[in-house]
Amino acid sequence: MTTEKQQETVELLLNMGPQHPATHGVFRMVLWIDGERVVDVEPHIGYLHRGSEKLCEGESYAQIVTLFDRLDYIANFNNELVVCRAAEKLMGVEVPERAQYIRVILCELNRIASHLLFYGTYGLDAGAMTPVLYAFRERERIQNLFEAVSGARMMHNFFRIGGVNEDVPPDFGQRVRRIMGELRRGMEECDRLLSFNEIFLSRTRGIGAIDAETAIDYGLTGPNLRACGVPYDVRKDDPYEVYDRLEFDVPVAEHGDCWDRYWLRVQEMYQSLHIVEQCLEQMPEGPVMAQLRRIARPPKGEVFVHCENPRGDLGVYLVSDGGPKPYRVKVRPPSFCSLMPLKHLMRGCYVADCVVILGSIDIVLGEVDR
Amino acid sequence: MATDRGQGGAGEVRQPQAERAAGHGGPQAPAQPLDAMGQATLALLQRSLGPYVVESGGSFDQPVVQVRPKDIVEVCRICKEREALDFNLLHCLSVVDYEEHLQVVYHLYSLRLKHKAVLKVDVPSDDPTVPTVTPIWRGADWYEREGHDLFGVVFEGHPNLAPLLLYEGFEGYPGRKSFPFHDYQEW
Amino acid sequence: MIGREVALAAAGLVALFVGLSVVVLSLVWLERKFLGRLQGRIGPMRVGPFGLLQPVADAVKLILKEDVVPAWADKGLFWIAPILMFVPSFMVWVTIPFSRDLVIRNLDMGLFYFIAVSVVSVVGLVMAGWSSASKYAILGGLRSAAQLVSYEIPVIMAVLGVVMLAGSMNLLTVVDKQASVPYILVQPLGLAVFLIAGVAEVGRTPFDIYPAESEIVGGPFVEYSGAHWAIFFLAEYINTFVVALLVTLLFLGGWQWPHLPGVWAPVVVLVKTYLVVMVIFWFRATFPRLRIDQLMAFGWQVLIPLSFVNIVLTGIQLYYRWPSWSLSLMSLGIILAMAYWQYRTQTAPAQALARSYSQRAYSQRRGA
Numbered sequence A: 001m002t003t004e005k006q007q008e009t010v011e012l013l014l015n016m017g018p019q020h021p022a023t024h025g026v027f028r029m030v031l032w033i034d035g036e037r038v039v040d041v042e043p044h045i046g047y048l049h050r051g052s053e054k055l056c057e058g059e060s061y062a063q064i065v066t067l068f069d070r071l072d073y074i075a076n077f078n079n080e081l082v083v084c085r086a087a088e089k090l091m092g093v094e095v096p097e098r099a100q101y102i103r104v105i106l107c108e109l110n111r112i113a114s115h116l117l118f119y120g121t122y123g124l125d126a127g128a129m130t131p132v133l134y135a136f137r138e139r140e141r142i143q144n145l146f147e148a149v150s151g152a153r154m155m156h157n158f159f160r161i162g163g164v165n166e167d168v169p170p171d172f173g174q175r176v177r178r179i180m181g182e183l184r185r186g187m188e189e190c191d192r193l194l195s196f197n198e199i200f201l202s203r204t205r206g207i208g209a210i211d212a213e214t215a216i217d218y219g220l221t222g223p224n225l226r227a228c229g230v231p232y233d234v235r236k237d238d239p240y241e242v243y244d245r246l247e248f249d250v251p252v253a254e255h256g257d258c259w260d261r262y263w264l265r266v267q268e269m270y271q272s273l274h275i276v277e278q279c280l281e282q283m284p285e286g287p288v289m290a291q292l293r294r295i296a297r298p299p300k301g302e303v304f305v306h307c308e309n310p311r312g313d314l315g316v317y318l319v320s321d322g323g324p325k326p327y328r329v330k331v332r333p334p335s336f337c338s339l340m341p342l343k344h345l346m347r348g349c350y351v352a353d354c355v356v357i358l359g360s361i362d363i364v365l366g367e368v369d370r
Numbered sequence B: 001m002a003t004d005r006g007q008g009g010a011g012e013v014r015q016p017q018a019e020r021a022a023g024h025g026g027p028q029a030p031a032q033p034l035d036a037m038g039q040a041t042l043a044l045l046q047r048s049l050g051p052y053v054v055e056s057g058g059s060f061d062q063p064v065v066q067v068r069p070k071d072i073v074e075v076c077r078i079c080k081e082r083e084a085l086d087f088n089l090l091h092c093l094s095v096v097d098y099e100e101h102l103q104v105v106y107h108l109y110s111l112r113l114k115h116k117a118v119l120k121v122d123v124p125s126d127d128p129t130v131p132t133v134t135p136i137w138r139g140a141d142w143y144e145r146e147g148h149d150l151f152g153v154v155f156e157g158h159p160n161l162a163p164l165l166l167y168e169g170f171e172g173y174p175g176r177k178s179f180p181f182h183d184y185q186e187w
Numbered sequence C: 001m002i003g004r005e006v007a008l009a010a011a012g013l014v015a016l017f018v019g020l021s022v023v024v025l026s027l028v029w030l031e032r033k034f035l036g037r038l039q040g041r042i043g044p045m046r047v048g049p050f051g052l053l054q055p056v057a058d059a060v061k062l063i064l065k066e067d068v069v070p071a072w073a074d075k076g077l078f079w080i081a082p083i084l085m086f087v088p089s090f091m092v093w094v095t096i097p098f099s100r101d102l103v104i105r106n107l108d109m110g111l112f113y114f115i116a117v118s119v120v121s122v123v124g125l126v127m128a129g130w131s132s133a134s135k136y137a138i139l140g141g142l143r144s145a146a147q148l149v150s151y152e153i154p155v156i157m158a159v160l161g162v163v164m165l166a167g168s169m170n171l172l173t174v175v176d177k178q179a180s181v182p183y184i185l186v187q188p189l190g191l192a193v194f195l196i197a198g199v200a201e202v203g204r205t206p207f208d209i210y211p212a213e214s215e216i217v218g219g220p221f222v223e224y225s226g227a228h229w230a231i232f233f234l235a236e237y238i239n240t241f242v243v244a245l246l247v248t249l250l251f252l253g254g255w256q257w258p259h260l261p262g263v264w265a266p267v268v269v270l271v272k273t274y275l276v277v278m279v280i281f282w283f284r285a286t287f288p289r290l291r292i293d294q295l296m297a298f299g300w301q302v303l304i305p306l307s308f309v310n311i312v313l314t315g316i317q318l319y320y321r322w323p324s325w326s327l328s329l330m331s332l333g334i335i336l337a338m339a340y341w342q343y344r345t346q347t348a349p350a351q352a353l354a355r356s357y358s359q360r361a362y363s364q365r366r367g368a
Helices: A052-056 A061-069 A076-091 A097-125 A130-150 A172-194 A198-204 A212-217 A258-282 A334-339 A342-346 A351-360 A365-369 B005-013 B015-020 B036-052 B069-081 B140-151 C002-038 C054-064 C075-095 C110-118 C121-131 C135-166 C171-177 C188-201 C226-251 C262-286 C292-320 C324-359
Strands: A012-016 A028-034 A037-044 A301-309 A312-320 A328-332 B053-059 B062-067 B089-097 B101-109 B116-124 B129-131 B154-156
Touching (some): A012 C135, A028 A351, A037 A342, A037 A351, A061 A076, A076 A097, A076 A301, A076 A312, A097 A130, A097 A172, A097 A351, A130 A172, A172 A258, A198 A258, A258 A351, A258 C324, A301 B053, A301 B089, A312 A334, A312 B089, A312 B101, A328 A334, A328 B089, A334 A365, A334 B140, A342 A351, B036 B053, B062 B069, B069 B116, B069 B129, B089 B140, B116 B129, B140 B154, C002 C054, C002 C075, C002 C226, C002 C262, C054 C226, C075 C110, C075 C121, C075 C226, C110 C135, C110 C171, C110 C226, C121 C135, C121 C226, C135 C188, C135 C226, C135 C292, C171 C226, C188 C226, C188 C262, C188 C292, C188 C324, C226 C262, C292 C324
Parallel strands (some): B062 B116, B129 B154
Antiparallel strands (some): A012 A028, A028 A037, A301 A312, A312 A328, B053 B062, B089 B101, B101 B116
């Protein structure tokens, strides 16, 4: 391939990934570059394809929760929630209120943890070294709490169809309140460190911009879509669990560039804290598990349930044939959609921008490849 | 869900599994009928899509409309462009294997009107061909590649149906029920 | 006589090599510890007290590691490149004084020699990039060529400002002239330009464009391992130290410290240098990385004009024999103006944008 220029220059094919420090897992993109400019990009996924959807067909409903843990391994609770909700909706199960509040608290804390990880790795992508360490310090508090609640730091397998596995420890509220103060301070510190740093601003503002129409066309959701100015949040538009009883804002930006996406996520963390605070106040006593038979057997039918994952609108299409195992499970992974407009985002940018753009759409390869 | 032919077929074919699990049923509520919003959307869909509708129904908040494969592009175009429908987000595109046929399911969502719809297309297993909807939603691109990858559905007119999740030269369609899952030896 | 001189020079070189090794090891330790503290961790603790032996362990590991040469590499160049980078950073030391007497060879054109020699290291980088037979390395090599050549100019110009003030290119004279007032007070603009350009010269954050780890995975060094990589590493740290040392000598008054006997001169120099080095490490803990085009734009559109402004201001002050504080004021004014301009064009708009976003947050509830 040659471009028409005075000297005949040749485009360089640069293979980035699947082993590359900035591809967030095993993502590979093939870049055609002209000097430092990216002419074209071809994303390749599938290096982490474990056939989770197919595996679900061979597991009972209770067992597929563990598989969902491993989709978006940074926001495990959010993933567990969506599959539990799908089965509950199909079975017509009413989840006890306390369980719903516990779920929302854990999901929102998980959202903070996920966004903190984004914050840290995004700093790394932009070449700043400290944010990741600050972010992990804060994230650690949340992980410790998760460990106290579920017994695991990742892959919690805590949510059950009909509720949660067990009630939270007695000092849960106290612990959450304590870490929330620490988290808020830590998040503000992170915010101050990076958000308005001049170099960071010049690296991210106006880079990788996408307009609302194109974003919707590609199926972008979550912070990536809201950064373009589209106020779409499943928690507001199609409320699930107890979100309709909670007061919170959904930050919306305008330009859809890297900085907007970054800023939105930082703001969402504060909103999540706000949600958790309210949940703690409202949380009633009571059972945490609906009365169900041991083996869930949803009736014949199908359902599509979606929830707001930290990365966007995570959906599950669940087809049941009335047996103890799902007939077909199809996941709608938000990161999968976020990766699709990569060509659109990256064409014409610099090689260094590729990393910043890829970081800003915040993908998790476990979810993309399933 | 009585309206869905696919479901019925699947139940018959998968008898052995159903038998094995018999007797362990939980307290099952019947599949929910459509809610009010879903019914309104369904009526709207029936009016707008008129002749294309083969069957319609739905459950929960999701009206389901079954159409013929050759009509799908036109139906999707109407769904997206008709002001009253305005399904601008292709929520999900899945392929379900009901053994005697494959079903391509399009989950649509309207960001403005906040309503949902499900379009279904049945294609024969031995020659699964559906026109692509990538010209309507660019987001269908990878879903269709995935469907081609795992189920062998050919989305006609798709710009690039190269393997997405599987590697080049992978034999067979691992998403299908007929894929020899336990006989498959790679290592 | 000649034999004695050669022996002395040889002894000096050996001492220098040992000294430099110690300096590099101490820098590695200091960087890891200092960065750790800045980042809310404690840094290495396991090897020796306070992790003091960690750099030694690192060095042993690096030397014992297999030295992999890629099959397609241009082997000759691949082997020479680290040496070409290392030798100039070593040669520079010949003329650098630690006190009035502690200098291997005091040259009248010492600063000129320093600049002339330090430019050579770019050749090593480009060679490393080219010979590695890796696209990442080539990108890094090209980036380093562009970066080092561009930032050489502001370094030279900032040094010229000092030379004008001191009236000499001899480092001893430059330091002696700062006996009363160090040049940092006279020429803060010169210091700013020199420090920024110097950091860019050694490719440290925020100018680590050519080794950019998250983009081109180490740039020219990507294919190097073991001892060869260690030599690059050594050269990089020596260069960082040289920049800090020059800042000390040119702007911070070298070994001058009020009411301290001359015996302490090397200690004073070292303390000042390590403080400057820590500032450079501090940059690393704070800033993200610039992009190559921004780096070039900053170099050519901001730093080079500023370094010329510095020279012009110095010239005006010298010609009209204005008091030296007038130069300080002018310099400071320009620095403040630049900072304000940066704030107005970058930070303020972003903050305004963030405020406007906060106001349009989406809080409507469905059905409520």
